[in-house]
Amino acid sequence: MSSLTSSAPFTQAVVSSMRKLYPESLADKSFDNTGLLLEAPFNPSRRQRNSVLLTIDLTKAVADEAIKRKDSVVVAYHPIIFRGLKSLTLNDPQQQSLLRLAQEGISVYSPHTAVDSVPGGMADWLCDVVTGAITPTSSSSSPSLSSKLQSSSSEVYTKAAFPQPPRSTTQSSPTPHTRSTIHPSPPPIPEGFESAGAGRLVTFSTPQRLTSIIDRIASGTGYPAGIPIAVPQNTSVDDAYITTIGICPGSGSSVLLKAGVPLPDLLFTGELSHHEALAAIERGSFVVALSHSNTERGYLHSAMREKLLTTLKTEWEAVRSQALGALTDAAKQGAQGEAKSDAYADVEVIVDVSERDRDPYGFMVLSLK
Template sequence: MSKAVTVASTTRVLRSLISTVQQLFPIALADDAWDNTGLLLESPIIAPHSKKARVLLTIDLTTAVVDEALLKKALLVVAYHPIIFRPLKAITQSNTQQRSLLRLAHAGISVYSPHTAVDAQVGGMNDWLADVASGGNYIETKVIQPSKNDPSGSTGFGRLITLEETRYTIRDIINNVKSGLHLENVQVALSDRHQDVDNATVSTIAICAGSGGSVLSTVDAEIWFTGELSHHEVLALRERGVSAIICGHTNTERGYLTTGFAPKLLALIKSNTQTLDANYYEKFDIEVVVSEADRDPITVF
């Protein structure tokens, strides 16, 4: 172990990593009316066991992901979904999520959640989904619910895209989604006018990662693309003549970790080594990895 790697420098690099995540996805962009973003677990134990500072990205912080974080000796877990969402009255071993937090804290691993800040940011999860649905071919994009802390209106929740041409059929959009999300199957709710999927064309798509019902509720679009909708939301859509592609909540989120989050975060870390964090980052081999244990809990047979 390098003598330069001390508890103080490990602590500072952890803070620098968190700062870099916040640069990429500012907390101010998150929906603070209900979300819980930021540093959710700060381990009191800092063990400078090596020069490698590993960041593990995951959608959900399950027991399997915690096992992986311990095995890979992560310094920081960035979990898209907050593991702490409601007030805790106790932290005990009897609750699996609380046990996970205790295990991570004991091992010197902290947990950060950016959640809806990732959805809202330009180039974030919803913009990635716009590229997925359209194959990257759209001429206009509009934020459906702008971030209240961004007067520019360029960030916010959901996207309404206008396709490059109206030649895109329902089948084309379905195939784009299946290919972009690496899914063999998706659920499709077809309105009467879109029953002929090989000939019915669309020009506008409303998009929301995760559960899109509330965000997309007032949008005028020909088709919705989201992770989950309730039965009654689907019925109401079809009555309005709108179709929907529904892929499973985390299936609309997980792919962004590899294609967007990880490379963007690593690039910004490398940029910061030449600027404000140079004195700390340069002592470490910074590694950003996407969890292999994180997966959708629902299997389609």
């Protein structure tokens, strides 16, 4: 294996694990760009840790974090390379992050809409949130508003507050409901992923108070300082009951507002435009649009980290065992051979969620002084 023409063995195991969990064929290739977006060459003499950093967005702050941690791979849910590049230079801040990561031997993988589509993926996690199937394990996850919001130099508004999703959750019995995929993925569908597709429709067995659903959303997403909600004219949030919820992480218009699809009682997504929200409430539906990535980030803590860790441990053990068995005594000789042998001998597997990742929008709310 040449150190100049391939990625690190551990990196290859990460990519294989992600593809097993979130098949790239289930991503919406009509617009999306998923897969291994940056493949850093393997340098056995300067080996990275067998660690993965999960993030929603690959920002400069997250890149700094990965470099400091000496991770092998950043799994960035949103693709940092979305459209074709004509150049890759230090003038562009995002390209600068990619070049710095490559220099440090860190690869970047982006799964995006494959995570939305799979059974048990991000859309189903949001279904668990609204049905009360998951709850934070920490009693401190529900701070009072006064303790959550910091004072500001502004005399009218608090400092910007950014939600911090619960780091761990427990499974609870959900409110009785059925769920279905709004736009099933086209065939061929990989075995075991038959219910894959964009968006989910939750239908409760009995109508639920809208205020109770709002409380569940707040709990599951880290108690944001404000929850934007669009309300039909001449209706009251306190009096509203919800039977159906249309769910789409991120930007939901292309999934929830497609022509010919009946509108549910509540649309729960990251963002809709002004006119899209207006069209929904004119048709009698409520809308909760929580800021794009606030509907996504909690999944990394609640589900993806453990899923990837479990799969990656098995994958890495198989890769390293096979490689160590195939390495001849001659191949182990010299500095390169010893470093390569050491890389395969390393049993460590770490998957963490970024501490620096956050939605670009925070909430400044009216001061309660």
